[in-house]
Amino acid sequence: MNIQSKQCKCHKETEQEKLERIEQMIDEYKDKEGSLIQILHLAQGIYGYLPLGLLQIIAKKVNKPLSEVYGVTTFYSFFSTKPRGEYTIRVCLGTACYVRGGKKIIDRLTEILGIQVGETTADGKFTLEVMRCIGACGLAPAITINDKVFKQVNPDKLQTIIEQYY
Amino acid sequence: MVNLTINNKKITADEGMTIFEAAKQNNILIPHFCYLEGIHQIGSCRICVVEVEGAKSLQASCMVQVKEGMTVYTNTEKVKKARKLLYELMLSDHPRDCLSCSRNQNCEFQKLGELIQISEFRFEGEKSKTFVDDSSPSIVRDTSKCILCRRCVTVCNQIQGIGIMNVQKRGFKTVIGPAAELPLNSVNCINCGQCTIVCPVGALKEKDSIQNVWNALFDKNKRVVIQTAPAIRAALGEEFGYEAGTLVTGKMVTALREIGFDDVFDTNFAADLTIIEEGNELLKRVKAAITSKENTLPMITSCSPGWIKYIEHVFPNQLDHLSTCKSPHMMLGALVKSYYAEKLGLNPKDIYVVSVMPCTAKKFEITRPEMKRNGIPDVDAVLTTRELARMIKDAGLEFDELEDGEFDNPLGLSTGAADIFAATGGVMEAALRTVYELVTGRELPFESLHIEPIVGLNQIKTADITIENPLPEYRFLDGFILKIAVTSGAKGAEILMEQIAGSESPYHFIEVMGCPGGCISGGGQPRPTDSSIRQKRLEAIYREDEGKKLRKSHENPFIKALYEEYLKEPLGHKPHELLHTSYTKRGVYNEFLK
Numbered sequence: 001m002n003i004q005s006k007q008c009k010c011h012k013e014t015e016q017e018k019l020e021r022i023e024q025m026i027d028e029y030k031d032k033e034g035s036l037i038q039i040l041h042l043a044q045g046i047y048g049y050l051p052l053g054l055l056q057i058i059a060k061k062v063n064k065p066l067s068e069v070y071g072v073t074t075f076y077s078f079f080s081t082k083p084r085g086e087y088t089i090r091v092c093l094g095t096a097c098y099v100r101g102g103k104k105i106i107d108r109l110t111e112i113l114g115i116q117v118g119e120t121t122a123d124g125k126f127t128l129e130v131m132r133c134i135g136a137c138g139l140a141p142a143i144t145i146n147d148k149v150f151k152q153v154n155p156d157k158l159q160t161i162i163e164q165y166y
Numbered sequence: 167m168v169n170l171t172i173n174n175k176k177i178t179a180d181e182g183m184t185i186f187e188a189a190k191q192n193n194i195l196i197p198h199f200c201y202l203e204g205i206h207q208i209g210s211c212r213i214c215v216v217e218v219e220g221a222k223s224l225q226a227s228c229m230v231q232v233k234e235g236m237t238v239y240t241n242t243e244k245v246k247k248a249r250k251l252l253y254e255l256m257l258s259d260h261p262r263d264c265l266s267c268s269r270n271q272n273c274e275f276q277k278l279g280e281l282i283q284i285s286e287f288r289f290e291g292e293k294s295k296t297f298v299d300d301s302s303p304s305i306v307r308d309t310s311k312c313i314l315c316r317r318c319v320t321v322c323n324q325i326q327g328i329g330i331m332n333v334q335k336r337g338f339k340t341v342i343g344p345a346a347e348l349p350l351n352s353v354n355c356i357n358c359g360q361c362t363i364v365c366p367v368g369a370l371k372e373k374d375s376i377q378n379v380w381n382a383l384f385d386k387n388k389r390v391v392i393q394t395a396p397a398i399r400a401a402l403g404e405e406f407g408y409e410a411g412t413l414v415t416g417k418m419v420t421a422l423r424e425i426g427f428d429d430v431f432d433t434n435f436a437a438d439l440t441i442i443e444e445g446n447e448l449l450k451r452v453k454a455a456i457t458s459k460e461n462t463l464p465m466i467t468s469c470s471p472g473w474i475k476y477i478e479h480v481f482p483n484q485l486d487h488l489s490t491c492k493s494p495h496m497m498l499g500a501l502v503k504s505y506y507a508e509k510l511g512l513n514p515k516d517i518y519v520v521s522v523m524p525c526t527a528k529k530f531e532i533t534r535p536e537m538k539r540n541g542i543p544d545v546d547a548v549l550t551t552r553e554l555a556r557m558i559k560d561a562g563l564e565f566d567e568l569e570d571g572e573f574d575n576p577l578g579l580s581t582g583a584a585d586i587f588a589a590t591g592g593v594m595e596a597a598l599r600t601v602y603e604l605v606t607g608r609e610l611p612f613e614s615l616h617i618e619p620i621v622g623l624n625q626i627k628t629a630d631i632t633i634e635n636p637l638p639e640y641r642f643l644d645g646f647i648l649k650i651a652v653t654s655g656a657k658g659a660e661i662l663m664e665q666i667a668g669s670e671s672p673y674h675f676i677e678v679m680g681c682p683g684g685c686i687s688g689g690g691q692p693r694p695t696d697s698s699i700r701q702k703r704l705e706a707i708y709r710e711d712e713g714k715k716l717r718k719s720h721e722n723p724f725i726k727a728l729y730e731e732y733l734k735e736p737l738g739h740k741p742h743e744l745l746h747t748s749y750t751k752r753g754v755y756n757e758f759l760k
Binding site for chain 2: 056
C-alpha cells in the first residue's frame with residue numbers, strides 16, 4: 001500500500017524510475033473495481049502532478065478511455081495536471097473556514113506570494129490552491145502546506161508561516 | 167403487474183417500469199429533456215420531476231420505478247414551479263441566438279421552451295467560457311450550446327464503446343468533451359456522428375458542406391455530379407414529414423435535378439462494383455489460405471469509414487484483414503473523374519463530385535490522402551441526409567409534389583444487392599449472392615436470397631455457408647464451410663477484433679458497419695433515430711431490394727459493360743489504381759502517426 005514511502009531520500013529518482021514505479025503500482029490496483037482514484041492519488045504522489053502523457057499511460061493500463069480518466073482528474077481539486085511547487089498551500093473554504101475568514105487568508109496569501117489561486121510562484125516554491133473542507137472545522141480557519149495542517153490561521157500569521165519554508 | 171395512480175387516473179404497469187414509461191404508456195406525457203428511450207436514462211436534467219405521495223422531495227420520473235399503490239402527480243404547482251425553474255436556469259447559460267443556430271426549429275430545448283412558456287429572462291449572470299472546435303472534417307463542437315445533458319457521453323461510451331466524450335472539470339466549469347480540451351481531429355474519434363444524432367441542441371453537429379456545394383453549382387465552369395447512398399432513400403422522407411420507412415427514391419432524384427446537379431448518379435451502382443471487386447478479393451484470399459501459407463483471413467469489409475478509423479486506432483496491427491476495396495462512393499467518385507471524364511472529354515479538375523451520405527465519417531474519408539489522384543480528390547464534398555433536406559427546402563422545392571425521376575446512366579443503374587448495403591448484414595449478403603454463384607454456378611440457396619441468420623438488428627450475427635459441387639475451377643472449395651460474422655457498432659467490432667488479435671477468430675469473412683444497425687442509422691441521418699425507426703428503415707431497404715428485377719451485382723449490365731470497356735479484369739491494373747486503397751496505423755493516442 002505505502003508505495004510513496006518507499007522513495008529513497010538519498011537518491012533523486014529519475015523520470016524513468018518514477019514511471020516504472022507508477023506502472024508497478026497500477027498493476028497492483030488495476031483489477032480492483034473503483035481503484036482509479038487511488039491510482040491517480042498514488043501516481044500524483046510519485047510524479048508530483050498528473051500531466052497528459054502520464055494520464056495516457058494510466059488510461060491504457062486501466063483500460064478506460066482517456067477522456068474518463070482526465071474527467072476524474074479534473075473533477076477533484078486535489079489532482080493537478082500542471083506541475084506544482086515544492087510546497088502546495090491549500091486554503092480551506094469549507095463552510096466553517098469560510099465563515100471564519102478563509103477568504104481573507106486567500107487575499108493575504110496572493111499578496112505575499114504574488115500569485116493567484118491555481119498558480120505556482122516563479123521560483124517553484126509554492127502552489128496556492130483552494131479546497132472545500134478538510135474535516136478540521138473545529139480548527140477553522142485552517143490551511144495545509146503539503147501534509148501539515150495549520151489551525152486558526154489569521155492573515156497576520158501568514159508571513160511567519162511562509163518564512164519557515166525558505 | 168403494478169397498480170398505481172397518476173393524476174387521479176388508475177393505471178397498471180409492468181414491474182420494473184419507470185414512472186415516466188408507465189405514464190407514457192397511458193398517454194400521459196411528462197415533459198422531459200435528457201431522457202432518450204433505451205439509451206440515456208440517468209436523470210441528469212431533472213426536467214421530468216413529479217410529485218410522489220409520501221416522498222420527501224420531487225422524483226425524476228425517468229429514474230424511479232413504479233411501486234404498488236403509488237400515487238403520482240405530474241402537474242402540481244410544486245412540479246410546475248420546479249420544472250420552470252430548471253428550464254430557466256439551463257437557459258440562463260445558453261446563448262439565445264436561435265435564429266443563427268442550425269438547430270433552429272429542430273431543437274429539443276426550443277420545444278421544451280414552447281411547452282414551459284416563459285415571458286422574461288429572470289436570471290442574468292455569469293456565462294460559461296465557451297469555444298467552438300471545428301478541427302474535425304466531420305463534426306463541429308460548440309460548447310456554448312451544450313446544456314450538459316450527457317447523451318453524447320452515453321452514446322460514445324456505452325453504445326459505441328469509443329469514449330472520446332466525457333465530463334471534464336466540475337460545477338460551473340463543467341465541459342463535455344475529450345480530455346484536456348484536445349481538438350476532435352487529434353483524438354481517436356471515429357467520426358461516426360452518433361453524438362450528433364442524440365444532441366438535443368446545436369452543440370454537436372456535422373461540419374456544414376452546403377455552402378461549398380452551392381458555390382460549385384453557381385460555378386458555370388464546373389460540371390457538378392451528385393450521387394446518393396442506398397440509405398438516403400429510406401430516410402430522407404422523414405425530413406419532410408413522411409412516416410419512417412417511406413422510400414422516396416424517385417422524388418429525391420427529381421429534387422437533385424431541380425436543384426441543378428448535372429448528373430444524378432447512384433452510389434448503388436458502385437456498391438454493385440464493390441461486390442465484384444470484394445467478392446473476387448475474398449476468393450483470392452480463401453484460395454491463398456487453403457493452398458498456401460499466406461493467410462489474411464478473416465477478410466473484413468471496408469465500406470464504413472467510421473469502422474476503418476476505429477480499427478486504425480484500436481487494432482493498428484490487424485489492418486491486413488481489411489479488404490482493400492474503397493467504399494462505394496469513393497469508387498464512384500474515382501470513376502467519375504476518370505472513366506466518365508474521359509467519356510465526356512472533360513478535365514477531371516472541372517468536375518465536382520458530391521456524395522449524399524447517411525454518414526458524418528464520409529466527410530473525413532474524402533480528406534484522406536489515399537483518396538486523391540494527382541492532387542485531385544475523388545469526391546469533393548459530402549452532404550449528410552439532413553444537409554440535403556436543408557438544401558431541398560432552401561431551393562424552394564415542394565418535396566411531396568415532386569414527380570418520380572430516374573438516376574442517370576451509365577453510373578446510375580443498380581441491383582437489389584446494392585440497396586441492402588444500407589443495413590447491417592447487407593454487404594455480406596450481397597457479396598455472397600455473387601460469390602456463391604460465381605463458385606457453384608447456382609443461386610445462393612436461401613429463401614428470397616436473404617441469408618436469414620444475418621438479417622436484423624442483433625449486435626453479432628453469424629452463419630455457415632457450405633460450398634458443395636463447385637464449378638471445376640473452384641474444386642479446391644468443395645465441402646468448404648465459409649464461416650461468416652456480421653456486426654454493427656464499434657462495440658460489436660471490438661468483440662470480433664479481440665478474437666482476431668488473439669488468433670482465435672473462427673471466421674473467414676466479417677462485415678463491420680461503424681453505426682449500430684448500419685448506414686440506415688448512420689450519424690448523418692434524420693433525428694431522431696430510435697429502435698422502431700431503425701426497424702422501419704431496415705424494412706424499407708429490403709423492400710427496395712425485393713422490388714428490383716435484378717438482385718445480384720454481377721447481373722448489372724452497366725457493370726458488365728464497364729469491365730469490358732474500361733476496367734477489364736476484377737482486381738486488375740485499372741481497378742487497383744482506381745478502386746482499391748490502403749490504410750494507416752494510428753493507435754489510440756495517434757502515437758503511430760508521430
